[in-house]
Amino acid sequence: MGTSLTEVGSRLAGIMFIWGTIQQLFPQILRRRIETFWNRLDNYFYPYVEITIDEFSSDKNNEIYSHVNNYLSTKSISNDAKHLKAEKFKNIKSCAVILDEGESTIDEFQGAKLCWRFHKETFRDDSQGRNSLPIEKKSYSLTFNQQYREIVTEKYLKHVTEEGKAIEFKNKKQRIYCNNNSEDDYYTRWYGLWKHINFEHPATFDTLAMDPKKKEEIKNDLVAFSEGKNFYSSVGKAWKRGYLLYGPPGTGKSTIIAAIANFLNYDIYDLELTSVKDNLGLKKLLMETTSKSIIVVEDIDCSVDLTGKRKKKKKEEKDNESDSDSDSDSDSDSDSEKKKSKKLTLSGLLNCIDGIWSACGQERITIFTTNYKEKLDPALIRRGRMDMHIEMSYCRFEAFKVLAKNYLRIETHDLFEEIQRLLEEVNMSPCDVAEHLILKNAAGGPEICLNNLIQALKEAKEDYITLLHPSLLIHDFKG
Numbered sequence: 001m002g003t004s005l006t007e008v009g010s011r012l013a014g015i016m017f018i019w020g021t022i023q024q025l026f027p028q029i030l031r032r033r034i035e036t037f038w039n040r041l042d043n044y045f046y047p048y049v050e051i052t053i054d055e056f057s058s059d060k061n062n063e064i065y066s067h068v069n070n071y072l073s074t075k076s077i078s079n080d081a082k083h084l085k086a087e088k089f090k091n092i093k094s095c096a097v098i099l100d101e102g103e104s105t106i107d108e109f110q111g112a113k114l115c116w117r118f119h120k121e122t123f124r125d126d127s128q129g130r131n132s133l134p135i136e137k138k139s140y141s142l143t144f145n146q147q148y149r150e151i152v153t154e155k156y157l158k159h160v161t162e163e164g165k166a167i168e169f170k171n172k173k174q175r176i177y178c179n180n181n182s183e184d185d186y187y188t189r190w191y192g193l194w195k196h197i198n199f200e201h202p203a204t205f206d207t208l209a210m211d212p213k214k215k216e217e218i219k220n221d222l223v224a225f226s227e228g229k230n231f232y233s234s235v236g237k238a239w240k241r242g243y244l245l246y247g248p249p250g251t252g253k254s255t256i257i258a259a260i261a262n263f264l265n266y267d268i269y270d271l272e273l274t275s276v277k278d279n280l281g282l283k284k285l286l287m288e289t290t291s292k293s294i295i296v297v298e299d300i301d302c303s304v305d306l307t308g309k310r311k312k313k314k315k316e317e318k319d320n321e322s323d324s325d326s327d328s329d330s331d332s333d334s335d336s337e338k339k340k341s342k343k344l345t346l347s348g349l350l351n352c353i354d355g356i357w358s359a360c361g362q363e364r365i366t367i368f369t370t371n372y373k374e375k376l377d378p379a380l381i382r383r384g385r386m387d388m389h390i391e392m393s394y395c396r397f398e399a400f401k402v403l404a405k406n407y408l409r410i411e412t413h414d415l416f417e418e419i420q421r422l423l424e425e426v427n428m429s430p431c432d433v434a435e436h437l438i439l440k441n442a443a444g445g446p447e448i449c450l451n452n453l454i455q456a457l458k459e460a461k462e463d464y465i466t467l468l469h470p471s472l473l474i475h476d477f478k479g
């Protein structure tokens, strides 16, 4: 039985195919073997990996570079590095000593030794003409043994970035922002909706005259908030907290805001509601705020009519009762309705504090201040929106002791007893008490100030009695 021609053909094709494959594979296998061998040889003599971090990446500031800069600025630099330089980074309070060109330093992380080297190249861009200024290209290189590749890429670089960020936050200059009056002016178009200056208020919790227990409670609350990232995400809440500060004028509401900002190192956004056109304007403003900040609305009761909706309801009820609506009236009503819908409303504000919009920007505190808590709409200050209500009260003895320590550098005095008794009978704001404690004549010593304060307290007490019980005084006079 002879084999058919087609069978022979297909067998031949199969052999040719296997032969071709062997031919193709063989050089590849050989090449791979050579490569592996070469790599091993290379690794044997130079088992290091190098990662370069440039100052700019795609013409933009490379964030990792500045984190590395910050991180290295706090590391003790190897004694071998002889060329160092002191540099002050943008928006950072203090200056740092860092490596100069070509110098290196060693860091250690989870048993891995890591070498950081600073590089700087200067060149001219000829395309910009002969007189072009020299351009500097800065970078860091990180060299380590390849056995630590996983530790470095998965843990160490994350650690450097986080530490660098934390150092930047700790040293950053705080800012205070205020919203622009107009949304259309030239400044706004170019620089955004907020103007800012550096915030350099000296108030701290130590200088704040307040009951120490209350002070501690507030500080603990702030710490729990600022460290509560995991808690807030685990319970599905936006990472924000609201404080309502209420109390008479001069009791330290604005001062405590400065103390809180300094305590947490947060920026302040001083929101002037009267300059906000409508609800959309408020949203836009909030979108331009950063996290780790405090949004402050001072004197919220006077800022804007935020009780509009409720008042309107009452007005409608009254109107219905009088039943005197004419057609022309309804026209003007619908006009005012339109105008109102374009205004900043209570619900618009509530949305921004508590609604889905409140989640724009994390780690954010909102503070409202008022002299008249009872004037505010309950919806505005309910727990969850204003989580903590803090009463800033008249100066009592505990608060006075803080002021005496700050202003006169004394912790006890024979006159303290009398002052304590008077402060329990008279309402005087810390602002007024502090005014009497300013040493106007250094030679007089604290005694003059304390006597002045006693005098003022006695006068205030007399005024108080005159107002409340005039008959009593007249009787005394007659007697």
Ligand SMILES: Nc1ncnc2c1ncn2[C@@H]1O[C@H](COP(=O)(O)OP(=O)(O)OP(=O)(O)O)[C@@H](O)[C@H]1O
Binding pocket: 207, 208, 209, 210, 247, 248, 249, 250, 251, 252, 253, 254, 255, 256, 371, 392, 429, 430, 431, 432, 434
């Ligand atoms: N509790 C306090 N501790 C230390 N200083 C205080 C305190 N209260 C007031 N002062 C001093 O009085 C001045 C006025 O205080 P502050 O502006 O904080 O009062 P306020 O409650 O915001 O008043 P207002 O309701 O009028 O806005 C501050 O400069 C501060 O030095």
Ligand SMILES: [Mg+2]
Binding pocket: 253, 254, 255, 298, 369
């Ligand atoms: Mg104030």
